[in-house]
């Protein structure tokens with residue numbers, strides 16, 4: 001078992017170079033052939049053993065310098081082809097076959113809606129041909145694609161198009177040459193029936209660049225937003241970081257069948273259609289927003305990932321964390337006045353997804369030390385916590401020094417495979433700071449707890465903050481050293497204004513937000529000239545990925561929610577208030593008492609609801625109750641039913657108590673006229689639809705009527721879907737007709753059908769209604785669902801598993817369903833199976849009877865024969 005574990009410490013630099021690779025593809029959906037010619041040069045004087053990776057390939061023949069290689073010169077296993085004794089530069093030619101149609105893992109080259117599509121990160125290239133499938137082997141790729149011309153009129157690969165030609169038997173060819181050096185995980189190939197939207201633009205350096213978005217013909221009218229997003233990303237990278245694009249063209253292709261969101265293949269990004277297609281009828285405001293951010297993410301990888309790539313997969317966060325940080329900054333800048341919303345959305349995601357991961361059996365450092373299946377490590381820890389590391393550096397060093405450091409890192413490592421140390425060294429050099437302690441963020445898992453205490457001395461007019469830190473144990477790590485934690489703080493005077501901040505060893509105040517550096521187990525800071533007891537605003541803009549403990553009383557939270565000049569903390573104060581109130585309500589429900597709603601919370605809620613000076617988008621996000629996952633996080637044991645009851649009770653109280661204000665908001669924040677996804681209109685729709693959802697939770701008949709007509713008449717999907725969701729989650733019998741209606745309208749458009757599945761899988765079942773699982777099973781048997789399509793699995797199965805009270809029904813039906821799904825998915829797509837397996841990660845956190853049943857289900861899954869490595873890794877860790 002342990003032999004399949006890969007350790008970071010085992011890294012060995014290659015003793016050879018691949019000077020170039022020439023690939024000729026003869027494409028056929030059943031069996032494709034590739035002619036792979038590599039120039040290999042040993043680096044030292046010793047003959048080398050060249051180990052080429054393989055996965056499911058059929059070897060046809062192998063030649064060295066044009067001569068067939070004798071049997072004794074190579075060994076072949078399932079997973080590798082080793083050529084022995086290469087003692088000088090040679091040209092190896094390997095001919096092999098692979099089977100696109102049978103490739104349901106969607107890694108390597110596969111078929112999607114009849115078209116050829118590729119996905120090589122992280123280890124898919126070995127499913128195409130024999131090659132050293134490691135990110136530190138960089139080479140020049142020259143690619144010829146041959147295929148039937150009628151079925152596959154468009155033939156694409158990385159780099160520049162150098163030739164197109166006709167062949168016999170109705171076939172044709174295209175030749176692509178990529179002038180850049182790249183590892184094979186960035187290779188891409190697309191062949192099929194696609195149409196394009198294109199535009200030629202001028203880059204900041206004056207060079208022309210051709211931008212193309214390729215989609216299946218029915219989707220051509222849904223690509224304008226994507227093309228605009230590419231242009232915005234290019235401009236932003238030029239302006240914010242001075243980074244330019246380096247090829248003659250930038251292409252993006254969309255596919256319905258894709259394991260992740262998108263992929264940054266050099267010059268030829270491949271995207272899941274859900275992050276490409278947009279029109280008012282098929283995309284919500286959030287979809288428009290996400291498309292822009294994912295387009296940005298993949299484009300930004302051109303520098304952070306492609307030009308500077310990774311030495312080994314353990315360094316994944318070097319490209320992913322950094323690129324998430326870059327896309328977060330991009331989206332924030334694109335939002336203009338509504339910028340604060342982005343940080344709130346990102347932190348909300350981090351807290352409800354990454355914090356539980358960091359506290360569970362899969363907890364791992366941002367740079368892991370070992371893995372069995374690298375695909376299991378494309379996690380919220382590597383991505384989102386990783387992004388926080390780069391953000392903290394920017395906060396600590398300041399924007400200018402951070403930018404200098406980034407540019408130094410890119411300059412030094414351009415065309416190379418780098419490590420996290422390379423990045424930190426460049427930052428240390430640019431800022432002339434020792435970042436040794438900071439580097440612990442890459443190596444220690446777990447969410448640090450920061451506890452703050454405050455002391456006001458009315459005689460000395462000083463205010464002292466004492467902060468201490470500790471980080472819980474995580475698997476394999478018991479003894480944690482202190483982190484360097486940037487703690488951005490402000491102090492509010494009794495009228496709610498920011499106090500100019502002066503520390504005791506300073507001669508004058510400097511600013512109203514200060515970044516304190518918590519370095520030790522405990523540190524303290526004293527501010528002077530503080531005449532009245534202030535209220536501290538701690539961890540402004542969420543300056544570090546930590547759990548902050550400060551003994552705020554509820555009136556202080558309400559005060560911050562009303563006055564804090566830091567919009568993030570204003571939201572956070574409201575959120576904490578809600579969480580505390582909900583926590584009390586769950587306590588009451590669990591002990592059989594009637595839950596009562598906190599009056600401080602209601603007052604703060606009403607205050608914000610009616611504060612017309614606040615942007616609607618900000619009000620909408622601040623007045624949304626924390627999700628069930630987050631409420632569960634602070635419980636000793638999770639009882640999903642009690643959590644839902646509490647949350648629904650609070651929603652209904654709000655809906656009844658503030659019905660007239662809510663109705664007014666629902667009316668005032670209509671967005672008549674042509675649909676536009678801009679931040680201001682989207683904010684209005686968000687606030688209006690939130691108002692409606694509270695009203696419906698409170699059983700308001702007027703709101704029900706209004707929402708029914710909104711569903712029928714809205715000119716945009718945001719309003720339609722929101723109406724449908726609110727009604728499906730209410731007691732109204734209208735939901736059945738509406739679902740039928742939606743199915744009719746949305747039929748034939750996969751992104752819409754998936755939303756339709758999710759609404760039903762996530763439904764809040766009303767008393768007397770059949771369990772959601774029954775409906776899920778019906779849907780699985782219908783034509784709307786396809787187990788071979790990852791989006792479909794996520795939309796129905798994963799959405800159901802995240803519908804906590806339904807999935808965790810005390811009868812164990814959800815867990816039996818989960819086991820069945822694991823069994824089925826293992827046969828179709830092991831990566832997706834591993835993802836679904838993870839919903840049981842935190843079984844120990846549930847009420848005892850649930851935990852027992854979850855444990856049993858995990859045991860049963862673990863005893864299934866022929867479990868894929870990735871699924872076994874997840875199950876074994878969960879079982880501990």
Ligand code: 0A1
Pocket residue numbers: 107119121122259260261262263264297298320375378
């Ligand atoms: N690098 C991509 C994520 C990605 C990873 C693996 C994939 O297939 C197994 C696909 C995409 C990104 O960060 O966008």
Ligand code: ZN
Pocket residue numbers: 297301319320323
């Ligand atoms: Zn990425």
